[in-house]
Amino acid sequence: MNRMIGLAHLSALHLSPPELVDAAAAAGFTSIGIRVYPATRGETQYPMAAGSFMSARTIERLAATGLVVRDVEVLTLDGIRGRREWEPVLEAGAALGASVLNVIGGDPDRARLTDSLAALVEDARKYGVRPSIEPISYQPLDSIPAAGLLAEQTGCGIMLDALHFVRAGGRTAELKALPARAVTVIQLCDGPAETPALPVPHRMPLEQDVNGSARQIESRAKRLAPGEGVFPLREILAALPDAPVSVEVPDVWAVEAHGTAAHLKHLQTAADNLIGSPLNTEMETTP
Template identity: 40%
Template sequence: MSRTTRPLLGLAQLSLLDTAPPELLGIAAEAGFDFIGARVRPVTATERPYDLQPGSPMARETVARMRDTGVTVRDIEFLLLDGSDQREAWLRMMEAGQALGASSLTVAAADPDGSRLVHTLARMAEDGRGFGIVPTLEAISYQPVASIAQAADIARQSGCRIVVDTLHFNRFNGFNLVNDQGDGGSGGAGAQWDQLRANADLVPLLQLCDGPSRRPSSREELVVESRSEREVPGEGDFDLAAAVAALPDGLPLSAETPSDRRVAELGELGWARRLKSGVESVLAAAGTRREAGHLQGAGPR
């Protein structure tokens, strides 16, 4: 009988967005996680910025907490590629990431010009080699690049990789709410499972969260759900065990599960522990599915 390899488990910054990386490392360690994702660049104007540039007080404190806890920084985020010249921004992010020991930088695409986007990511990938950091393109359900098929095609052309977020994976429904122009040949929601398996070699990290089967009906509702209303892995309607089982055994998993309400109820450490328990339950279910030989044809229940 085959045995699964225990993956490294991470706590994404978005799960505790208002918790500075040094404190996030301590919470992750107490909850039993192996690594964190660090937000070295704010996404919105209202976010608390974290100065993690080499030599800053917070960067020094973060490195010290990594040494003390044994928890690492695996991925950094977040850059929304909009078609403008953002090279200075990503170089600063890569400098910060290299100092923290990160290996990937998560980006998403708001640029509707596909050829320009490929060129941008190819330049990022080339720059990243000097820092030991690979850009990872995330398909976002409310952005122009919304499907696994789209993200994988761009990644293969540009030399980057893709990160899969189970919320956006489940929320893609074959058309793009940004421009309502169809799925660009990606085949609809059911084809997401085939594309996930076909492009597993591009995925260095799976981000886990859960949610209800009902998809929000507007872009605004999708954004709210994505940023502040996700559910604990294993406690919603997503077939997370199938997603884990569809990817290589031992692939690192990161809990990216923001919930303003639940953090207020449970506190930061309580929420982190709840997420760790949820991820472990998903892993157990995925292991059972693998052992039973159900990997082939895994998909939504």
């Protein structure tokens, strides 16, 4: 299976976007995702508006290293945010050459979420960006079938996070039922069968909020590298052979213990080993 391996910003969110470019290139990644808008309440924001000094510096580092930005994150559609919030995010993503915007379905009103997402998809066309909904196991929009329906209704893409797919009880058969090329990015990580009981980190990158929730701590602070857990990653990859891969493995403890460079190189090597290994056809896939 020949795929280019990208790096999600969450794997090293303490790095500013220009720093992330250099660190990802040094570790052997070929693309990156960049956070240009906060994901959690009270989170520190990198000044990545189109035309800003940091955006220009990031573009310089991309040109120097040959890396590309595949996606930018993250816009939560919560029933309140609208065009005033998403236009600057789309501008920031387009300036970086991104083709995907990570969208979270935080609005429990499904009809309103559908309308908001449809408007966002329409607005994003002129920027060359495809908004892609990511099912999150602790958000109102949490399942692949629901995301697939939104893709059919609005033309949005889907970002598949392996962690949330497993934690929400996803099945690989659901992936095969999605519209063709609906999945724009697979966010690759691994983990144990059940959500672990983890301590709240004494400090989170960008002061992210985890709310004391076990799932949120795991999601934002402690995932496993591909191949180190029990997630059906080879089956997911086989079900979506054309989807790009982005390694999303935050581990605040590993970074503190071993440093960012070692952490990212470990992730790249683990992903490369997983993607390069064949699917064992005798292995029973997730039903």
